[in-house]
Amino acid sequence: MATGARHVFFLLAPPVIGGYAIHRRINNLESRYPRLTVDDSTSSLEFRTASSPATQHSPHIDIYAARIPLKVLLARTDNPNDIKTADNTTLSTAWARSVFGSRLFRFEGSVIGFFTERRFNPGDIGDTPDAFNPIPVSLSPSIDSNPKSSEQPTEKKRPLLHGVFIVERPPSLDSPHGLLGSWKMADEPREFFEKIALWGYPWRLMSGGRHELSVSEPYEVPGLEGEGPFVDVRFASAHDYEIVPEEGGLEKQKTIPEWSARLHRGYAMLILDVAVRELMRK
Structure with missing residues (x-):
C-alpha cells in the first residue's frame, strides 16, 4: 500500500x-424498543404540546417502553413487598429515580457539574426525600387585608442535573403520565442556524424539548402468571422548533437532518435500556 x-x-x-x-x-x-403510538394512552397532551404553541411546533415526538416485572420496580419504593400501596405516583417516582440515577444520567450530570460548578457530581437527581416536587422558596408578603393570610408560601420548579432539566410536573395523583420535564437549547447556536437556514442551509436546531417518564397500570402476561404482574416503563422525548414563516407550512419547516434525529432517537432508547438493565440487576 x-x-x-x-x-x-x-x-x-x-x-x-x-x-x-x-x-x-x-x-x-x-x-x-419499537416506537409507540403517540396518543393519550402513552403520553399526556401537555407533553405533546410545544412550550410556546403560538410560535413553536413539535415535529419529533418519540415514545419507547420496556416491560418489566412489577416487583422489580416495587423494590425501589418504601414498601417493596406491598403491591396494594403501589399507586401510579409511587411507581412513576421510582421509575424517574431509576432513570436519573442511572450511570448514563449520573455521568452526564457530572460532566455538566464539572464545567458549570467545577465539581464532578451529578447534582440533584431526585434521590432526596422531596424527590421531584417543587422547592419551597420563601414566605412573601400578601396584599390580602386578612391578617391570617398575610403571608403566602411560594415555590419554584425543581431543577435537576445542575439546572439543565426542569421538572414541569412531578409524579402525582392528578396525572397517570408520571414526570414531565423540559430542557432549553442555548439561544446563540439556535439563532445562528436559523440565520444561515434563511440563506439556504437545509437544517435548523431545536429550541428545546421535553421528556416524560411514566409507568403503565400493572397487567398479567399469559404464560407468565408466576412472574407477574408486569408494567411498561416508558421514556418519551419531544423537540420544539421555532416556526419560521418564510419557510412555509409546518411540513416545510426545517429541522435537524435525519441522521442526527436518528442519533437522538438512539440515545433515548439507550437511556431506557440502561435504566431497565440496572433495575433488573438489583
Missing part, C-alpha cells in the same frame, strides 16, 4: 468503523 493511501486509510478507518458500530447498536435498540 502506498504511503499516501496508507495515511488515508488510517484517517478514514476510525470514523467509518465507529459509524458502523453506532449504526449496528442503534439497529439493535430499534429492534428491541
Whole structure:
C-alpha cells in the first residue's frame, strides 16, 4: 500500500468503523424498543404540546417502553413487598429515580457539574426525600387585608442535573403520565442556524424539548402468571422548533437532518435500556 493511501486509510478507518458500530447498536435498540403510538394512552397532551404553541411546533415526538416485572420496580419504593400501596405516583417516582440515577444520567450530570460548578457530581437527581416536587422558596408578603393570610408560601420548579432539566410536573395523583420535564437549547447556536437556514442551509436546531417518564397500570402476561404482574416503563422525548414563516407550512419547516434525529432517537432508547438493565440487576 502506498504511503499516501496508507495515511488515508488510517484517517478514514476510525470514523467509518465507529459509524458502523453506532449504526449496528442503534439497529439493535430499534429492534428491541419499537416506537409507540403517540396518543393519550402513552403520553399526556401537555407533553405533546410545544412550550410556546403560538410560535413553536413539535415535529419529533418519540415514545419507547420496556416491560418489566412489577416487583422489580416495587423494590425501589418504601414498601417493596406491598403491591396494594403501589399507586401510579409511587411507581412513576421510582421509575424517574431509576432513570436519573442511572450511570448514563449520573455521568452526564457530572460532566455538566464539572464545567458549570467545577465539581464532578451529578447534582440533584431526585434521590432526596422531596424527590421531584417543587422547592419551597420563601414566605412573601400578601396584599390580602386578612391578617391570617398575610403571608403566602411560594415555590419554584425543581431543577435537576445542575439546572439543565426542569421538572414541569412531578409524579402525582392528578396525572397517570408520571414526570414531565423540559430542557432549553442555548439561544446563540439556535439563532445562528436559523440565520444561515434563511440563506439556504437545509437544517435548523431545536429550541428545546421535553421528556416524560411514566409507568403503565400493572397487567398479567399469559404464560407468565408466576412472574407477574408486569408494567411498561416508558421514556418519551419531544423537540420544539421555532416556526419560521418564510419557510412555509409546518411540513416545510426545517429541522435537524435525519441522521442526527436518528442519533437522538438512539440515545433515548439507550437511556431506557440502561435504566431497565440496572433495575433488573438489583
